[in-house]
Amino acid sequence: MNLTAANTALVVDSTADFPEAPERFRNWRVVPLYVRFGDESYRDYVELTPAAFYERLRAAPETPATSQPTPGDFLAAYEELAGYERIFSVHIAGKLSGTIESARAAAGVLDSPERVRTIDSGSASAAIAMLALAIQRRLESGTTDEEVDTLIERYRAEAGLLFTLETFEYLMRGGRVGRARGWAGELLHIKPILTIADGEVVPVKRVRGNRKAFLEFATAFEADTHDSPSLRVGIAHADAPERAQALVELARRTRPAAEIDLVTTLGPVVGAHAGPGTVGLFWFDDPGS
Amino acid sequence: MSELETVRGLARAALASLEASRQRIDDLNVYPVPDGDTGTNLTLTVRGVVEALDATSAGDRAALAREVTRAALMSARGNSGVILSQIVRGAAEVLAGAGTVDSAALAQAFRGAADAAYAAIRKPVEGTMLTVIRELAEEAVDRTADSPADLLEALVRRGEDAVARTPEQLEILREAGVVDAGAAGLVELVRGIAAAVAGAELPQPAKLSEVPQEAVHLEPSQYRYCTTFVIEGEDLEADALERELERLGDSLMVVGDRSALKVHVHTDDPGAALSLGTGAGIIEGVEIADMRRQTEEREERLLEAVLPRVRCAVVAVAAGEGNRRLFERLGAARVIEGGQSMNPSTADLLEAVEATGQAAEEAVLLPDNPNVVLAAGQAARLAGRPVEVVPTRSLQAGLAALVAFNPERSAEENAAEMNSALEGLATGEVTVASRYASVDGIAAREGEFLGLLDEKAVVAGPSFPEVARAVAEGLLAEPRDLLTLLTGQDAPPLDGLLGELAEGHPGLEIDVQEGGQPHYPLLLSAE
Numbered sequence: 149m150n151l152t153a154a155n156t157a158l159v160v161d162s163t164a165d166f167p168e169a170p171e172r173f174r175n176w177r178v179v180p181l182y183v184r185f186g187d188e189s190y191r192d193y194v195e196l197t198p199a200a201f202y203e204r205l206r207a208a209p210e211t212p213a214t215s216q217p218t219p220g221d222f223l224a225a226y227e228e229l230a231g232y233e234r235i236f237s238v239h240i241a242g243k244l245s246g247t248i249e250s251a252r253a254a255a256g257v258l259d260s261p262e263r264v265r266t267i268d269s270g271s272a273s274a275a276i277a278m279l280a281l282a283i284q285r286r287l288e289s290g291t292t293d294e295e296v297d298t299l300i301e302r303y304r305a306e307a308g309l310l311f312t313l314e315t316f317e318y319l320m321r322g323g324r325v326g327r328a329r330g331w332a333g334e335l336l337h338i339k340p341i342l343t344i345a346d347g348e349v350v351p352v353k354r355v356r357g358n359r360k361a362f363l364e365f366a367t368a369f370e371a372d373t374h375d376s377p378s379l380r381v382g383i384a385h386a387d388a389p390e391r392a393q394a395l396v397e398l399a400r401r402t403r404p405a406a407e408i409d410l411v412t413t414l415g416p417v418v419g420a421h422a423g424p425g426t427v428g429l430f431w432f433d434d435p436g437s
Numbered sequence: 438m439s440e441l442e443t444v445r446g447l448a449r450a451a452l453a454s455l456e457a458s459r460q461r462i463d464d465l466n467v468y469p470v471p472d473g474d475t476g477t478n479l480t481l482t483v484r485g486v487v488e489a490l491d492a493t494s495a496g497d498r499a500a501l502a503r504e505v506t507r508a509a510l511m512s513a514r515g516n517s518g519v520i521l522s523q524i525v526r527g528a529a530e531v532l533a534g535a536g537t538v539d540s541a542a543l544a545q546a547f548r549g550a551a552d553a554a555y556a557a558i559r560k561p562v563e564g565t566m567l568t569v570i571r572e573l574a575e576e577a578v579d580r581t582a583d584s585p586a587d588l589l590e591a592l593v594r595r596g597e598d599a600v601a602r603t604p605e606q607l608e609i610l611r612e613a614g615v616v617d618a619g620a621a622g623l624v625e626l627v628r629g630i631a632a633a634v635a636g637a638e639l640p641q642p643a644k645l646s647e648v649p650q651e652a653v654h655l656e657p658s659q660y661r662y663c664t665t666f667v668i669e670g671e672d673l674e675a676d677a678l679e680r681e682l683e684r685l686g687d688s689l690m691v692v693g694d695r696s697a698l699k700v701h702v703h704t705d706d707p708g709a710a711l712s713l714g715t716g717a718g719i720i721e722g723v724e725i726a727d728m729r730r731q732t733e734e735r736e737e738r739l740l741e742a743v744l745p746r747v748r749c750a751v752v753a754v755a756a757g758e759g760n761r762r763l764f765e766r767l768g769a770a771r772v773i774e775g776g777q778s779m780n781p782s783t784a785d786l787l788e789a790v791e792a793t794g795q796a797a798e799e800a801v802l803l804p805d806n807p808n809v810v811l812a813a814g815q816a817a818r819l820a821g822r823p824v825e826v827v828p829t830r831s832l833q834a835g836l837a838a839l840v841a842f843n844p845e846r847s848a849e850e851n852a853a854e855m856n857s858a859l860e861g862l863a864t865g866e867v868t869v870a871s872r873y874a875s876v877d878g879i880a881a882r883e884g885e886f887l888g889l890l891d892e893k894a895v896v897a898g899p900s901f902p903e904v905a906r907a908v909a910e911g912l913l914a915e916p917r918d919l920l921t922l923l924t925g926q927d928a929p930p931l932d933g934l935l936g937e938l939a940e941g942h943p944g945l946e947i948d949v950q951e952g953g954q955p956h957y958p959l960l961l962s963a964e
Contacts (some may be wrong), residue, residue: 215474215478215514216516216519218510218511218514219511249516252559253513253519253522253523257510257526327845335763335767335948336836337919337946353841356918
């Protein structure tokens with residue numbers, strides 16, 4: 149079957165941190181996760197904006213909790229996309245969230261479950277959005293399941309991500325510190341540099357001071373990429389716009405031909421686990437689109 | 438009673454039973470993500486079904502089954518909720534098509550539930566809700582001759598048994614000393630339904646004693662010590678004692694009679710609590726548990742369950758309690774006491790390296806002193822596995838090297854990263870001359886402070902802040918990002934030194950830690 153943007157839809161969950169997607173693409177929907185402060189539950193982005201979330205996080209010492217969308221939330225999105233023959237449903241790593249299980253459960257009760265393909269991005273935040281964007285680029289010129297399969301495989305193997313945290317507190321509290329547990333060392337101005345590999349938070353390097361952390365991003369980004377219009381870059385930050393801007397400039401300076409797919413704020417759900425001050429750099433070389 | 442009313446009653450009973458155990462189930466939650474919300478998620482999921490049933494006007498059983506299925510899907514919270522929604526779906530689909538709902542139909546419903554749950558999860562994991570629903574289905578199929586009430590009662594027993602066995606099936610549960618939270622929740626749900634069918638009061642939830650002490654204490658207390666004791670005496674006044682204890686902490690419990698009282702309190706000052714006790718009578722059976730330690734130990738066990746063995750460990754030599762803690766917090770597996778005038782032997786070093794053999798495949802050794810470098814090399818050669826020595830000549834260098842440590846890399850890769858982290862590091866010390874000495878052309882009288890830069894004496898004098906300032910300024914002669922100060926045992930105050938340094942070097946990040954090392958009132962490094 150020839151898959152196009154007219155017959156194929158894309159569904160991402162809100163941890164893709166790409167809330168404006170449905171405005172940009174008619175065939176996209178975003179299904180929100182939930183963030184909870186005590187007994188008050190909000191739909192990620194829809195009922196609580198990142199700005200309001202970080203303000204609340206600063207003001208109150210409450211610990212927010214998060215939960216995956218219900219299968220019903222996905223069912224509603226899939227039903228709304230009834231006009232499309234196929235749906236690619238691209239999600240946060242199954243090891244970080246049960247979101248994809250909700251999506252699968254919803255797909256399972258559709259009259260034709262094979263209409264929906266759930267895809268585990270193996271990652272989070274802009275990495276989900278960038279994979280979905282890569283699929284969208286192929287849909288716009290016409291593609292096949294095989295091509296999309298190859299793309300996903302390559303994305304999971306090759307896409308780059310580095311992020312650094314202000315504190316490990318949030319990752320620890322949410323139980324998502326992964327293999328970086330015990331590596332925290334919150335002292336001596338240490339900046340941990342981390343990545344997500346196969347759905348797990350993995351330590352990359354510890355350096356002291358913000359300047360060295362930034363240099364480390366630059367070194368790793370340069371070592372793993374070459375300058376090309378096919379190089380796609382994403383930047384995400386949790387209430388740290390200056391740091392995000394520094395990364396934008398870093399990308400423009402070192403890889404002037406690259407395309408910056410998106411610069412985004414981490415939404416309430418991802419922000420609740422990463423904590424304010426987090427900043428991440430994402431990249432993927434996509435010559436096939 | 439109409440069929441709808443019956444179903445409403447059963448769903449409410451299931452919800453009430455879950456509500457009663459919600460907190461306990463939250464506390465058990467370590468898998469798949471230890472975020473402590475399984476009880477809450479299951480409760481919210483069932484509550485959604487109850488609300489949909491309250492609102493429905495479904496005319497026949499098939500329509501009712503569809504609505505229940507959809508309500509469970511809509512309200513399914515968390516992983517456990519999603520699995521539960523599939524269990525509900527599987528059961529509802531069978532019951533929609535059944536004639537009379539007898540034990541045979543119930544058995545088929547449990548079978549349908551188990552099949553739907555397994556089918557929905559891509560990689561089913563045993564030792565979870567899945568195992569329990571499967572075992573319930575097996576039990577039900579064997580008991581179709583029983584009445585529905587007897588059948589359900591037998592299922593509760595089988596479910597409890599299956600839950601108790603979950604730690605045998607899932608490593609992380611065994612390590613954490615808990616049963617699976619979702620599995621426990623499923624049994625509470627069945628317990629509620631069984632009680633309603635039998636027309637019984639809702640039974641007590643499973644005993645709290647199933648939950649290990651530390652899981653009970655997981656609710657974060659702002660206080661550190663769980664303190665319990667018994668007071669024996671005459672005319673003991675529980676109320677008066679309670680009022681005084683209240684000021685010391687929380688989770689307070691004072692029970693007993695006028696001749697004996699049992700006291701339980703979470704406090705940072707167990708001594709004060711005991712004093713209140715001795716003021717009232719004779720105390721005995723004193724138990725003081727460090728809850729923070731318990732939490733740390735639990736996390737440690739979880740950590741070991743998640744990370745069975747790392748690639749590389751670090752063994753470091755350091756003097757001073759504060760420095761030891763710094764090394765440990767930065768990830769050193771073993772810290773050997775030692776330093777100037779107390780050098781550990783090759784055997785000491787080797788023993789510490791061997792001690793990391795269980796936890797890590799390889800190791801890096803940080804001697805942190807010029808006189809330990811050789812012994813470290815010997816120990817590395819004698820060790821039966823790859824051990825690299827990064828020849829750090831000071832404690833400050835050891836810390837800088839340790840920052841670059843990554844447990845997932847080999848010893849060789851770590852050594853390379855650590856060596857490159859040491860490039861551009863400058864170190865300094867302030868020590869006390871034990872007698873008149875002239876070193877590198879700098880003369881210091883007995884008791885005076887002697888300042889060194891990269892192991893060379895550069896300044897001496899009677900004022901600690903002045904010598905310290907001269908060493909610090911020497912380190913900052915070229916532009917630096919970071920200055921680290923480790924204060925020694927009985928070190929004189931730094932006075933205004935920090936303020937002056939900050940003012941004179943804008944943009945410099947300064948970190949002061951209590952190192953506690955002997956002989957050196959101050960160790961410094963800049964990078």
